[in-house]
Amino acid sequence: MPSNRRSPPQPQPQPGDIELEFGVPIPGRILPPEQWAKTALKKVPSGLLYWEALFGRRAPVVIDIGCGNGRSTLASAVARPEVDHLGIEILPVVIRYATRRANQRGLSNIRFAVIGGREFLSEHVAAGSVAEIHIYHPQPFYDPAQIHRRLITPEFLSLAHRSLTPGGKLLLQTDHPSYWAYIQSVVPCFFDLRALSGPWSDSPRGRTRREIIARHHGLPIFRGEAIRRYEISVDEALRLANSLPPPTFNADRRLRQLDEIEARS
Numbered sequence: 474m475p476s477n478r479r480s481p482p483q484p485q486p487q488p489g490d491i492e493l494e495f496g497v498p499i500p501g502r503i504l505p506p507e508q509w510a511k512t513a514l515k516k517v518p519s520g521l522l523y524w525e526a527l528f529g530r531r532a533p534v535v536i537d538i539g540c541g542n543g544r545s546t547l548a549s550a551v552a553r554p555e556v557d558h559l560g561i562e563i564l565p566v567v568i569r570y571a572t573r574r575a576n577q578r579g580l581s582n583i584r585f586a587v588i589g590g591r592e593f594l595s596e597h598v599a600a601g602s603v604a605e606i607h608i609y610h611p612q613p614f615y616d617p618a619q620i621h622r623r624l625i626t627p628e629f630l631s632l633a634h635r636s637l638t639p640g641g642k643l644l645l646q647t648d649h650p651s652y653w654a655y656i657q658s659v660v661p662c663f664f665d666l667r668a669l670s671g672p673w674s675d676s677p678r679g680r681t682r683r684e685i686i687a688r689h690h691g692l693p694i695f696r697g698e699a700i701r702r703y704e705i706s707v708d709e710a711l712r713l714a715n716s717l718p719p720p721t722f723n724a725d726r727r728l729r730q731l732d733e734i735e736a737r738s
């Protein structure tokens with residue numbers, strides 16, 4: 474039964490602080506308030522988004538889909554100031570953490586918005602305009618009634634293929650073996666997929682909150698870098714998407730426990 478007692482107020486991070494999550498530093502340092510940025514894209518305008526107008530410059534763009542609390546988006550934005558970043562999420566409550574942290578770090582090369590990944594790519598992203606799409610730990614959705622919500626589908630992959638620049642890449646990571654098996658079966662139809670092994674050299678304890686938790690529980694992490702196959706046209710990719718199987722794999726319910734830990738901690 475939930476307790477009515479309030480938890481003691483947490484100390485607010487101060488300028489110069491390094492924040493920790495599960496003992497792992499969150500990239501960047503908190504700046505004095507007068508140097509904070511505004512990184513929330515409160516409402517995605519209808520139609521195509523113009524990156525130059527959004528960021529005020531012309532630069533390669535990275536989209537982090539299902540960015541959760543934004544740890545991976547922040548890390549990339551801090552490490553690559555010459556690249557612009559957009560983190561998107563369907564859950565407003567987690568995107569608030571992401572936005573607050575990016576604001577407090579004064580990052581001008583990052584925005585966060587609440588919107589679904591499929592909708593975003595199909596309605597707001599111009600063809601050939603994105604350098605990288607990152608997807609870390611898409612939800613496997615265990616309940617059969619929710620399976621249709623799985624993000625990585627052939628249609629989604631055709632949208633990612635269309636959105637990327639020539640040579641653009643899709644980064645995929647999961648701790649779910651069946652999701653990874655599905656990814657390996659469909660992604661090569663649109664991309665040249667290369668599986669990557671070992672921890673990230675830039676974040677050995679995990680690039681994302683979910684990766685940190687999964688590593689802590691000894692789960693294997695599966696990841697791959699997929700380069701857009703340019704010989705496949707946008708129309709061909711769409712036709713392909715209609716012929717490939719949807720992600721109806723049977724999710725291993727034992728992994729559900731980790732989702733509960735992730736939501737609680």
Ligand SMILES: C[S@@+](CC[C@H](N)C(=O)[O-])C[C@H]1O[C@@H](n2cnc3c(N)ncnc32)[C@H](O)[C@@H]1O
Nearest residue numbers: 539540541562563564589590609610681682683
């Ligand atoms: C398991 S969490 C992983 C979060 C983060 N990437 C990480 O690795 O810590 C999956 C996230 O994807 C978000 N999500 C689920 N479906 C989505 C969709 N269609 N578009 C965007 N985000 C989605 C969920 O709200 C959740 O925060």
